[in-house]
Amino acid sequence: MARAAVRGRLTWQLTEVVESIEETPRVKSLVLRAPEWSGHRAGQHVDIRLTAEDGYQVQRSYSIASAPEEQSLVLTVERLDDGEVSPYLVDELRPGDQLELRGPIGGYFAWDTSAGGPLLLVGGGSGIVPLMSILRHRVAAGNNADVRLLASWRTAGDIIYGAELERLGRLDGVEIIHTLTRDAPAGWTGRRGRIDEAMLGDVGWAAKAAPLSFVCGPTGLVEAVATGLVALGHAPERIRTERFGPTGG
Amino acid sequence: MDAELVLDGNALAGVFSELFLQELTVAQGTCGACGLTGPLAETRVYAYAPGAVVRCPGCGDVLLTIVKEEGRYWLGFDRLRCLEIRGDAR
Numbered sequence: 001m002a003r004a005a006v007r008g009r010l011t012w013q014l015t016e017v018v019e020s021i022e023e024t025p026r027v028k029s030l031v032l033r034a035p036e037w038s039g040h041r042a043g044q045h046v047d048i049r050l051t052a053e054d055g056y057q058v059q060r061s062y063s064i065a066s067a068p069e070e071q072s073l074v075l076t077v078e079r080l081d082d083g084e085v086s087p088y089l090v091d092e093l094r095p096g097d098q099l100e101l102r103g104p105i106g107g108y109f110a111w112d113t114s115a116g117g118p119l120l121l122v123g124g125g126s127g128i129v130p131l132m133s134i135l136r137h138r139v140a141a142g143n144n145a146d147v148r149l150l151a152s153w154r155t156a157g158d159i160i161y162g163a164e165l166e167r168l169g170r171l172d173g174v175e176i177i178h179t180l181t182r183d184a185p186a187g188w189t190g191r192r193g194r195i196d197e198a199m200l201g202d203v204g205w206a207a208k209a210a211p212l213s214f215v216c217g218p219t220g221l222v223e224a225v226a227t228g229l230v231a232l233g234h235a236p237e238r239i240r241t242e243r244f245g246p247t248g249g
Numbered sequence: 250m251d252a253e254l255v256l257d258g259n260a261l262a263g264v265f266s267e268l269f270l271q272e273l274t275v276a277q278g279t280c281g282a283c284g285l286t287g288p289l290a291e292t293r294v295y296a297y298a299p300g301a302v303v304r305c306p307g308c309g310d311v312l313l314t315i316v317k318e319e320g321r322y323w324l325g326f327d328r329l330r331c332l333e334i335r336g337d338a339r
Binding site: 009010045047059061102105106107108109219240241242243244 | 255256257258259260262263266267270272274275288290291338
């Protein structure tokens with residue numbers, strides 16, 4: 001059956017950028033060729049390390065966007081203007097460039113088909129990235145867990161994976177809900193405003209369905225969603241959270 | 250401190266992987282101050298100091314500090330009273 005659970009130590013590996021896909025003006029998906037990659041679980045992240053010519057190194061964590069089933073490893077990175085790493089990844093990196101990383105990392109914010117559903121995925125901004133890996137995994141694995149993904153964005157122009165989400169939202173058992181916290185374009189049919197208990201009560205699962213919830217985004221959003229879900233009667237141990245902050249730069 | 254500067258225990262997975270074979274972010278930690286037990290992934294992590302300060306999400310007391318410099322690690326055990334680690338955690 002399962003081989004011994006002891007794993008080797010994580011080592012840094014060189015990958016090559018195959019493609020850099022512009023998701024929005026601030027967000028790119030990096031498609032990587034990673035010959036030493038050992039596979040991952042949906043929701044995990046990697047550490048990226050940049051080394052300057054003088055030896056100075058800087059390291060940041062980025063979530064994996066691709067499903068374990070995909071051939072390439074895909075990371076989606078949002079540029080933080082005062083960041084040390086993300087401006088390079090978003091603006092400078094070109095196909096053919098090498099990128100040093102280690103992973104997969106993290107065993108808590110991860111979903112396997114054996115964990116079942118229903119699933120509530122709640123993301124704020126680029127917090128959607130690990131949720132996208134989970135959603136893509138659910139679809140690629142042919143799993144039938146019912147999924148609702150609630151994504152919060154400032155404006156419609158900030159939506160990443162928009163076309164793919166629209167397509168996935170037409171699949172049986174998959175519902176995609178966007179909410180915009182600032183401006184909404186004319187004719188916007190999605191939600192408006194920040195995610196709160198009322199919105200979660202409207203679009204989420206009833207507590208008696210005992211969904212497994214994954215919440216990822218800035219601390220404020222994560223706290224609001226986790227608190228709201230508990231207030232609606234969801235068991236705290238069924239709610240998994242991942243916060244990101246400016247160190248993600 | 251600005252709430253937006255707080256990360257959580259998921260951010261420790263990388264440094265833990267440098268030191269331990271089991272996945273420690275899913276290990277259940279017990280706070281010696283308030284008695285709360287939960288996965289280390291759910292702790293509050295302040296990563297702006299020279300290392301990371303890991304606080305209890307229940308009472309805010311410091312559970313653990315981690316400092317890494319030039320290949321050496323200092324782990325400070327403050328209020329972390331017990332850590333339950335599953336042998337097969339990955």
